[in-house]
Amino acid sequence: MNKTGLLSAALLTAAFAMPAAAQLSVEDQIEARKAAYQFMSWNMGKIKAQAVDGGVEFNADQMKAAANAIAAVANSGMGALFSPDSTMDKADDTRLKPEFFQQPEKAREVGMNFGREANKLQEVAASGDRAALARQFSAVGETCKACHDSFRAD
Ligand code: HEC
Incomplete structure (x- = not known):
C-alpha cells in the first residue's frame, strides 16, 4: 500500500472506531x-437557595454558573446514556422504567421540554433578574x- 492508501486506511479505521469507543457499557451509562x-x-x-428561598444571598454570577451547568448537561446528548438494556x-442500580422505550414519543416530548426550559434558564440567569429566575426555576x-x-421508579 502506498503512503496515501495507508493514511486513508488509518483515517477510515479511526472513523469507524470512534462510535465504538464512545459507546459506554450499560453499567457506565447508569453511573454517568x-x-x-x-x-x-x-x-x-443553589438556584432555589438564592433565587427562590433567599436563604443564601443572591449572587448573579453564581446563578449564571449554576444555570450554565444545567444547560450544558441538558445539551450534552444524554440520550446516549439510555439504552434498552439499561x-x-x-x-x-437503576430506577429507569422500561416504559422509557415503550413510549418513545412521550420520552422524546419530556426530554425536549426539559431541554427547552433548561436553555431558557440559562438565558434568564444571564439577565440577572432574580424574580424571573425564580419563575424559570419552577x-x-x-x-x-x-x-x-x-x-423513574419511586
Ligand atoms: C428525560 C427524563 C428526565 C429528566 C428530564 C430529568 N430526570 Fe432526573 N432522573 C430520570 C431518571 C430515569 C432517573 C433514574 C436514573 C437511574 O436510576 O438510572 C433520574 C434520577 C434522578 C436523580 C437521582 C440520581 C441517582 O443518583 O439515583 C436526581 C437527583 C434527579 N434525577 C434529578 C433531576 C433534576 C433536578 C432534573 C431537572 C433539572 C431531572 N432529574 C431531569 C429522568 C429524568
Whole structure:
C-alpha cells in the first residue's frame, strides 16, 4: 500500500472506531446518567437557595454558573446514556422504567421540554433578574418532575 492508501486506511479505521469507543457499557451509562442528574440537582439547589428561598444571598454570577451547568448537561446528548438494556428490569442500580422505550414519543416530548426550559434558564440567569429566575426555576423543575413521574421508579 502506498503512503496515501495507508493514511486513508488509518483515517477510515479511526472513523469507524470512534462510535465504538464512545459507546459506554450499560453499567457506565447508569453511573454517568445518575451522576449527571445529581450534578443538575446540586445546581438547581443553589438556584432555589438564592433565587427562590433567599436563604443564601443572591449572587448573579453564581446563578449564571449554576444555570450554565444545567444547560450544558441538558445539551450534552444524554440520550446516549439510555439504552434498552439499561432499564431496571434488565440492569442493577437503576430506577429507569422500561416504559422509557415503550413510549418513545412521550420520552422524546419530556426530554425536549426539559431541554427547552433548561436553555431558557440559562438565558434568564444571564439577565440577572432574580424574580424571573425564580419563575424559570419552577418551569424547569416541572419538566424534571414530568420525566420522573413517567419514567423513574419511586
Ligand atoms: C428525560 C427524563 C428526565 C429528566 C428530564 C430529568 N430526570 Fe432526573 N432522573 C430520570 C431518571 C430515569 C432517573 C433514574 C436514573 C437511574 O436510576 O438510572 C433520574 C434520577 C434522578 C436523580 C437521582 C440520581 C441517582 O443518583 O439515583 C436526581 C437527583 C434527579 N434525577 C434529578 C433531576 C433534576 C433536578 C432534573 C431537572 C433539572 C431531572 N432529574 C431531569 C429522568 C429524568
